[in-house]
Amino acid sequence: MIKENFKKSINSILYVRLPCPKIWPVSLVYLADHIHKECPNVKQRILDLSLVEPEDESKTLIKTIEEFNPQAIAFSLRVIQPFSPEEGDPSLINAFNFYFSRNPIKKIKSALFGAKSVATYQNRTKKTLALINEASNKFGDRQILIGGPAFSVFWNFIMPRINNKAIGVVGEAENALLKIIKGLPLEEERFVWQENGSVKCGVQKQFVDLSQQTPVDFGYIESIYPGFKEYLDEPIGVQTKRGCPYSCLYCLYNYIEGKKVRYRNPQVIGQEIETLNKEYGIKKIWFCDSQFFPAKKDFAICERTLDEIIKRKLDIQWTSYMRIEHINKNIAEKMLASGVSDFELSINSGSQKVINALKLGFRLEKFF
Structure with missing residues (x-):
C-alpha cells in the first residue's frame, strides 16, 4: 500500500x-x-x-x-x-477540588464539571x-x-x-x-x-540540518496563507533551535524533536525577527524552543542570537521557556537589552525529591 x-x-x-x-x-x-x-x-x-x-x-x-x-x-x-490549564480555564481548580476538597458540594460540582469536560x-x-x-x-x-x-x-x-x-x-x-x-x-x-x-x-534516520536554513520568506507565506494578517497583533513564534537534552517525565519535546539540540544560525534568526518587526509591525516574539538556554555549554550561540537582536535595534518584546540556573550578569543584561519581557519556568516543586522523580535535571539550590 x-x-x-x-x-x-x-x-x-x-x-x-x-x-x-x-x-x-x-x-x-x-x-x-x-x-x-x-x-x-x-x-x-x-x-x-x-x-x-x-x-x-x-x-x-x-x-x-x-x-x-x-x-x-x-x-x-x-x-x-x-x-487546557490556561488563564481563565478552571480545569485544574476543579481537578484539585474533586480530589482534595473537604466540601462535598465542591466535590460534586467538580465531578459534574469533569464529566462535562470528558463529553x-x-x-x-x-x-x-x-x-x-x-x-x-x-x-x-x-x-x-x-x-x-x-x-x-x-x-x-x-x-x-x-x-x-x-x-x-x-x-x-x-x-x-x-x-x-x-x-x-x-x-x-x-x-x-x-x-x-x-x-x-518507521524509524527516522536523520533530522533536519537547521544550520543551513535561511530566513523565512514571509512575503511568500502571506501569499499562500489567507489567515496571515489575523496574527499581526499576536505573539509570533520563532524557532532558534530544535531538540531537548532533558527527559522530564511530563514533556515530549525530546521525543518529537530528538535529544540532540540543533541550532539555527543566529544571523538568520535576527533577519527573520527584523522582517517581522520592520515590515509587519510585530512587537511580540515567542521563542518556541524547548528551552532558550538548554545548558551552560549552549550559552555562546544563544548569546549570539541576543547580540543579533540588539545590534539591529529592534522594537520587540520576547519570551520563552527558560532554564535560569546558569544565567550570569552578562547574559541577564543582554536579555534585557534585547527586549525580554517575561519567561516561563518549570520548577514544579520545592522538594528536590519530587524534582528528581520528575527527572527535571536541576538542583533547587541553583534557583534560590
Missing part, C-alpha cells in the same frame, strides 16, 4: 490546520517555507481552521479543496484536547477526526497526510480512527514531505501507516 501511494510525485499541497486555540502556526510556516525553497514549482496553500467558526469548518474545508484542487491534503493536529473532549475529537475522514472519502484520489504535535504523540490512537489510506508523519516533517513530493521511499522517516489491521511506524 505504501509503495502504491508514492509512485507519483506531487505538485500541489493544501495544509489544513485542524481546529485549535488561536496561536501562530509556527511549524506549518517553517514547513511550507522549506518546501517552497526546495521545490519552488510545488503550489501550496494553508487553511487555518482555528480561524473558522465550528459550524463552518466542514463547509470551509470542502470548499477550499474544491477551489485549490491539491494533489495532497496535509492535516496538522496541534492539540487533541479542547481545554466535550470526546465530541470535539470525534468532530476533528471526522474532518479528515470527510476529505478522504470525498476526494479519494488525493493523498491524505497527517502530522503535527498532537498526532506525533497520539498517532497509535488516532490512526485506527481515520481512513486507512492516510499516511502520518511523526515529529518534524520537512524531509519526509520532500520524499513524498518527489515520490521517493520513506523507509528512513518516522512515517505511520495502517497495514493488516495494525498501525506501524
Whole structure:
C-alpha cells in the first residue's frame, strides 16, 4: 500500500490546520517555507481552521479543496484536547477540588464539571477526526497526510480512527514531505501507516540540518496563507533551535524533536525577527524552543542570537521557556537589552525529591 501511494510525485499541497486555540502556526510556516525553497514549482496553500467558526469548518474545508484542487491534503493536529490549564480555564481548580476538597458540594460540582469536560473532549475529537475522514472519502484520489504535535504523540490512537489510506508523519516533517513530493521511499522517516489491521511506524534516520536554513520568506507565506494578517497583533513564534537534552517525565519535546539540540544560525534568526518587526509591525516574539538556554555549554550561540537582536535595534518584546540556573550578569543584561519581557519556568516543586522523580535535571539550590 505504501509503495502504491508514492509512485507519483506531487505538485500541489493544501495544509489544513485542524481546529485549535488561536496561536501562530509556527511549524506549518517553517514547513511550507522549506518546501517552497526546495521545490519552488510545488503550489501550496494553508487553511487555518482555528480561524473558522465550528459550524463552518466542514463547509470551509470542502470548499477550499474544491477551489485549490491539491494533489495532497496535509492535516496538522496541534492539540487533541479542547481545554487546557490556561488563564481563565478552571480545569485544574476543579481537578484539585474533586480530589482534595473537604466540601462535598465542591466535590460534586467538580465531578459534574469533569464529566462535562470528558463529553466535550470526546465530541470535539470525534468532530476533528471526522474532518479528515470527510476529505478522504470525498476526494479519494488525493493523498491524505497527517502530522503535527498532537498526532506525533497520539498517532497509535488516532490512526485506527481515520481512513486507512492516510499516511502520518511523526515529529518534524520537512524531509519526509520532500520524499513524498518527489515520490521517493520513506523507509528512513518516522512515517505511520495502517497495514493488516495494525498501525506501524518507521524509524527516522536523520533530522533536519537547521544550520543551513535561511530566513523565512514571509512575503511568500502571506501569499499562500489567507489567515496571515489575523496574527499581526499576536505573539509570533520563532524557532532558534530544535531538540531537548532533558527527559522530564511530563514533556515530549525530546521525543518529537530528538535529544540532540540543533541550532539555527543566529544571523538568520535576527533577519527573520527584523522582517517581522520592520515590515509587519510585530512587537511580540515567542521563542518556541524547548528551552532558550538548554545548558551552560549552549550559552555562546544563544548569546549570539541576543547580540543579533540588539545590534539591529529592534522594537520587540520576547519570551520563552527558560532554564535560569546558569544565567550570569552578562547574559541577564543582554536579555534585557534585547527586549525580554517575561519567561516561563518549570520548577514544579520545592522538594528536590519530587524534582528528581520528575527527572527535571536541576538542583533547587541553583534557583534560590
